[in-house]
Amino acid sequence: MKRDATRPSVSLSQLTADAADDAALDEIDAVASAAFDVPQFSAREELRRPWTRCWVAREERRALAFLIAWHVADELHVLNVATCPAARRRGLATALMNRSLEYAQQQQVRLILLEVRRSNRAAIRLYRKLGFTAMGVRPRYYSDNGEDAVEMVLTLDPATGAVQPGRDEIRIEI
Known part of the structure; x- marks a missing residue:
């Protein structure tokens, strides 16, 4: 994450x-409300689940962004990555990922x-930069507007943690 000397x-x-x-x-929950038109989860409910993992980016003790994922068996499923609109383009989502x-x-x-809105080109570019590949589409996945979700996957070698090369199973435009 880039550090700007004028920012805490x-x-x-x-x-x-x-x-x-x-x-x-x-x-x-406030970050989710600011970031999403219709937040569809509650941080309280998510953290009650023993498999939930949550990371928060803070500045001066104020939350600016978060990532919530489920760790089940040998998989991590990223559910939400959200950044307050005023704090976007500062590398917070990249740092959380x-x-x-x-x-x-x-x-x-x-x-x-993870799943990502087909229209969320910035997020798709971030995930691709990290090595994720597109493996499928979930038609009309998002209930707020019926938008498709692109399913993405990153494979790690469990012994070394190294990212394993992959290739797209579907074509997506970015």
């Missing part, structure tokens, strides 16, 4: 159910999976 530093931390107080959960990749490598995860 951004810290990344993992938020657990044990350490999540009401204020932290409210902040995550990199942190989740570090976690996956430490935990010997084999697959990282």
Whole structure:
């Protein structure tokens, strides 16, 4: 993540159910409300699940972005990556994705999976830069507008954590 000397530093931390107080959960929900037209989850509900992992990017103790994923068996499924509109284009989503990749490598995860709106070209470019490939389309996946989701996958060698080369199974325009 680029650091600008005129901005306070951004810290990344993992938020657990044990350490999540009401204020932290409210902040995550506020980021989701600002980032998504219709947020369709609750940080409180997500963190009650033992398989949920959450990372938060903060500046001056204020949440600017978060990533929520499920770690089940040898897979990490990224559910949400959200950044407050005023904090976009500062590398926060990239930093959060990199942190989740570090976690996956430490935990010997084999697959990282996610869905992304077909129209979200910036996110697709980010995921491609990290090595994700397109493996399918979920027609009318998003209930707010019926938009398709592109399914993406990143394969890791569980022994070394190295990203395994992959190729697209479908064609997507970006």
